[in-house]
Amino acid sequence: MDKEDEKYPVSRREMLRTKLGLGLAQSLGYALGRAHGVGKHVENAFREPVPPSPPAPEIAVYLRPPGAIDEISFTAQCTKCNACIEACPPKTLVPLTGVFGKAFETPVIDPTLGGCTMCDDRPCAKACFEEGVDIIEAMLPLNMGHATIHRSACRSHIGEECTLCIDVCPIDQAITQDWRKIPVVNQDICTGCGICVNSCPVEPVAISILPMKYRPPKSVQPDHDQNAQGPSPD
Ligand code: SF4
Numbered sequence: 001m002d003k004e005d006e007k008y009p010v011s012r013r014e015m016l017r018t019k020l021g022l023g024l025a026q027s028l029g030y031a032l033g034r035a036h037g038v039g040k041h042v043e044n045a046f047r048e049p050v051p052p053s054p055p056a057p058e059i060a061v062y063l064r065p066p067g068a069i070d071e072i073s074f075t076a077q078c079t080k081c082n083a084c085i086e087a088c089p090p091k092t093l094v095p096l097t098g099v100f101g102k103a104f105e106t107p108v109i110d111p112t113l114g115g116c117t118m119c120d121d122r123p124c125a126k127a128c129f130e131e132g133v134d135i136i137e138a139m140l141p142l143n144m145g146h147a148t149i150h151r152s153a154c155r156s157h158i159g160e161e162c163t164l165c166i167d168v169c170p171i172d173q174a175i176t177q178d179w180r181k182i183p184v185v186n187q188d189i190c191t192g193c194g195i196c197v198n199s200c201p202v203e204p205v206a207i208s209i210l211p212m213k214y215r216p217p218k219s220v221q222p223d224h225d226q227n228a229q230g231p232s233p234d
């Protein structure tokens with residue numbers, strides 16, 4: 001071992017050899033790859049990895065009336081006729097403002113105006129059907145989203161007694177008090193009707209409704225013609 005080898009356990013000579021070897025392998029691989037029509041693949045193997053493509057942009061979701069079909073179809077098909085808005089008894093359904101694009105002036109629930117009472121006869125769905133659009137469907141689940149409590153604003157979280165949201169909730173066990181007397185939303189039961197929002201006495205309101213992100217597509221109605229008895233085989 002000469003002096004240089006003692007100083008550097010991996011000698012500069014070896015490093016040079018390794019580099020040369022890699023360079024040769026790269027050139028050889030590239031040349032062979034090109035000859036076999038796979039030059040790009042071999043060439044790319046020595047390049048920086050390609051960064052993954054950016055995720056698809058999130059679609060905005062809004063608090064739609066119960067039974068509204070998926071957001072993309074809903075905004076694409078709504079004619080903004082306002083029939084559902086006019087039919088809504090508590091007047092909680094309003095045209096969406098403050099946005100650009102197709103969703104502008106489509107119907108949304110504004111919980112601060114009372115929240116959806118989930119009318120048994122579903123006037124919003126009926127009005128839409130009568131307009132020939134049928135994008136608020138009686139057959140689809142009624143859930144619209146779920147409530148979420150802002151701890152920094154809620155009175156119960158700072159030790160004051162308040163049960164207003166629990167008292168007005170029409171769904172049994174959707175919002176309850178825990179052992180600290182703090183309201184807790186059961187997201188599996190809460191429908192996102194927004195009635196609790198309207199009852200909250202603090203400003204700004206300590207409850208908001210997160211709309212359901214993935215509403216189901218239009219339900220498939222049974223085709224009565226297909227079910228009709230066909231001609232007898234003989
Ligand atoms: S179910 Fe009733 S309260 Fe709810 S949005 Fe439809 S019409 Fe309005």
Ligand code: SF4
Pocket residue numbers: 077078079080081082083084085106107127128129131133134135136
């Ligand atoms: S009735 Fe139907 S089409 Fe008309 S505004 Fe309401 S959701 Fe849109």
Ligand code: SF4
Pocket residue numbers: 146147168169170171174175185189190191192193194195196197209
């Ligand atoms: S917790 Fe609020 S949003 Fe959920 S069901 Fe009860 S009142 Fe409606």
